[in-house]
Amino acid sequence: MSVSTDPLEPPRLGEPYLLTPGPLTTSFAVKQAMLRDWGSWDDDFRAMTREIRRRLLALLGAGAEAFDCVPMQGSGSFAVEAMLGSFIPRDGKALVLANGAYGQRAAQTLRYLGRAHAVLDKGDYLPPRGAEVAQILAQDPAITHVVAVHCETSSGILNPVAEISEAAYAAGRKLLIDSMSAFGAIGLEPAQIRYEAMVSSANKCIEGVPGFGFVLARKAEIEAAEGNSHSLSLDVHAQWAALETTGQWRFTPPTHVAASFLEALRAHEAEGGVAARGARYARNRDVMVAGMRQLGFETLLDSRWLSPIIVTFFCPADRNFEFSRFYDLMKAKGFILYPGKLTVVDSFRIGCIGQMDEHVMRRVVAAAKETLAEMGVASAAPPAAALKERAKLAA
Incomplete structure (x- = not known):
């Protein structure tokens, strides 16, 4: 198996990236x-x-x-x-x-x-x-x-x-x-x-x-x-x-x-301490969130409250979207997502931390786009009720 030369990517043994808040992907x-x-x-x-x-x-x-x-x-x-x-x-x-x-x-x-x-x-x-x-x-x-x-x-x-x-x-x-x-x-x-x-x-x-x-x-x-x-x-x-x-x-x-x-x-x-580690994670978040929003996904939180650690997305309203299948297809492409943990709406989470950088996050977005197409999901937009609930609570 060839080893990717993407920055920061560790030598891989076929394991997927853990897009979670820890355990996470570690270096070799x-x-x-x-x-x-x-x-x-x-x-x-x-x-x-x-x-x-x-x-x-x-x-x-x-x-x-x-x-x-x-x-x-x-x-x-x-x-x-x-x-x-x-x-x-x-x-x-x-x-x-x-x-x-x-x-x-x-x-x-x-x-x-x-x-x-x-x-x-x-x-x-x-x-x-x-x-x-x-x-x-x-x-x-x-x-x-x-x-x-x-x-x-x-x-x-x-x-x-x-x-x-x-x-x-x-x-x-x-x-x-x-x-x-x-x-x-x-x-x-x-x-x-x-x-x-x-x-x-x-x-x-x-x-x-x-x-x-x-x-x-x-x-x-x-x-x-x-x-x-x-x-x-x-x-x-x-x-x-x-x-x-x-x-x-x-x-x-x-x-x-x-x-x-x-x-x-x-x-x-060696990476540069807290500031450098945080900056890498923030770039991961920004690239991933921008890409997911282009696909139609929407974040649970307003942008000002998004951490560089993990981001929660609403599940799409499209009837062809089923998180368990989305999860399995993303895993097959090398990315393990994190289920949602909310009581009000259906959601899932994507972590930004671990041995990953923005190059990896672009691949995450590309994999999500391919997965939506495989599932026949025409729109990744969330239910209107979820957005209304968010707006009401944020008012």
């Missing part, structure tokens, strides 16, 4: 880094862990000296639960800002943890705004923390965390950020946006593989979190204390994942 070098076995107690692996922590802190930019990095085994949701359970005291109360599945999952997590909380639910289309947050905080003095999702991948919306932060701290509250699908491509400098802790995972914008998440939190918050956690394995303070004293993760780490993640971090730096 990241895959290759998993071929060696590591002892979790060995000095070489401890050195690897130290370098991962140092490099992640460096990605924070200005203000990072007040923070520390705590890797946590498991998926991103494990890291979110670790953050919520460790930094929100048992007598605290959180305001969860929800505009999709991941804000709702944070609220569900807090219910499991027995933490008091309120939810500002903005539906699928709209971001929570600072003025709304300020009003709720003024009305409820019991709220101690605000929980925000940086990029809500249910819709692809990029939430305005800077104005949310301003509202939270003006009211004397603390902010916790789920930056799962944004960190590494969208700046989150503590010197510019104040927060106590944020979480992300290995298989998102750093372009590693699934297996662990990480918490970047103020050292003072970590030290104060002792005894807060509901969980032995998800205790951020305990994990941090072990790393600081022994250099080891408390429980068996995903050694191969860590090795590949370190390779991904080095590639991230």
